Amino acid sequence: MYSVNSVKEIQDLNPFIVVGCGGGGEKFSNLEGVEAVGFIDDDERKQGKQFCGHIISDSLDKCLAQTSAKSLVIMLPIGAEGTALKYAVQAIDSGLNVVTSFRSLSVTDNPSLIKFAENKNVVIKEISPRLDVVEKFAGIAPEKSCEILPKISYTPRAPVIFVGGTSQECGKRTTTKKLGIAAMERGLTPAIISTDEMGLEEPTDFNFRAGSLSAMDVPAAILAAIKYVEEEKSPDIIFIEGQSSLTEKGNPHPRGLSAAILIGAAPDAVIVGHRPNHPYREPRGIDEEIKAIESLEPTKVVGLSINLRNAELDVDVDYFESQFDLPVEDVYTNGASKLLDAILDYLEE
Known part of the structure; x- marks a missing residue:
């Protein structure tokens, strides 16, 4: 009416x-x-x-x-x-x-x-x-608009690192956590923000399901989370877990969510996770994901986190380093110290 x-x-x-x-x-x-x-x-x-x-x-x-x-x-x-x-x-x-x-x-x-x-x-x-x-x-719709968060403008004091990936379940959450652990071992104060309801493990500072928000609200939520954690903790570096992928073929629905988190993070640098021979997903691959990330945001992919569990392929860290000319680490086996080095080296540049 x-x-x-x-x-x-x-x-x-x-x-x-x-x-x-x-x-x-x-x-x-x-x-x-x-x-x-x-x-x-x-x-x-x-x-x-x-x-x-x-x-x-x-x-x-x-x-x-x-x-x-x-x-x-x-x-x-x-x-x-x-x-x-x-x-x-x-x-x-x-x-x-x-x-x-x-x-x-x-x-x-x-x-x-x-x-x-x-x-x-x-x-x-x-x-x-x-x-x-x-x-x-x-055939179905929410009763009212899901867009409810006010937009904010905020410039982080600490560098922000986004952990993306070529698909779902490729190791983004583990990589984010391991980067936080590596930073603490260096005497740094990290902040770890998980954008998934399963981000329950230490040293994650807090988690929320970004996928429960409208795509319009996700960037505001990410930026508000960065502002909040800086006010609460004054971190030296901030790690933000991404969701899904910008380029995965098998499940295209969450790609907008991945883009919204990346845009909200506006990261200084990015680590990309990849799971070779993924049994459930159809990633387009590392090259395509790097192109998509660096096209969407003015940032730089500085390292790769490779999930070699159940890969059933004759590949290792050295293979991926030779293919992509980036520092590569299997964080499940060796932690993320090598990736943190790549991040810090890039930030110093």
Whole structure:
């Protein structure tokens, strides 16, 4: 009833004042048949600057005095629900129609706004995630959007190392743990973040299942985890366990998760794990994974962790070093000291 299904449903609400001068605000103002006559943003760095042909204001009252707007659209990010609610109430009280987005302020979660709008004889609508459409073609969908974490900006003080792999079950968790042990043996203070519910072994600092989050939330969760562990522990180096692979053929569904963790980590260096002759997966291989990682993020793969258990192939560490010209270690047999050397040497460069 309150969800926008087509741009035609909001064209008769023109002209609009847009709250939120970011990607959402620009997208809305560029919709066919939409007339945006004013823009508001609480960020003082944006106020007074031009945006989509208008000067960004700091208040709704000023925009109302300078325009003939009939409606307000709220295009704020997750985490700004308080600000969105403030503008919605102010707009409805001023006799404006309101269009919001599920990221800014869910109409269905705020029934009092619906009653308020009805009492003021104005329209309130929501640009929803259209999960009804997902349910139509997939047969099932969550009741509401899974994207809930606010986005953060943070620059780590310690170097961040991402442990990726060519497939699932190739040794990423063990490699991350062994790197932490090797760092402690050198007198360093490592932080080990596991992104899997099975990351229960010491010296892992904490674990969470990144796959339980939306792909949009995973980078924010990784960055928030880095910030948290630096505030709690002040580590010298941070190791982050990846999930799945960017290139595995046998199970493509988690590839987006692997990319999201890598993007959130924004690592200074990467170790790639590989399991030769994997009995359950179809990895494209080390070359393809390295290309994918270094294409997705401005980082460098500096070493390989090889899981030779049940390999049933005539290969060893020396074989992989000659093939890929990188330091290689079987962490199950020898630990990760050699890989840590490769990381530290690269960071010194």
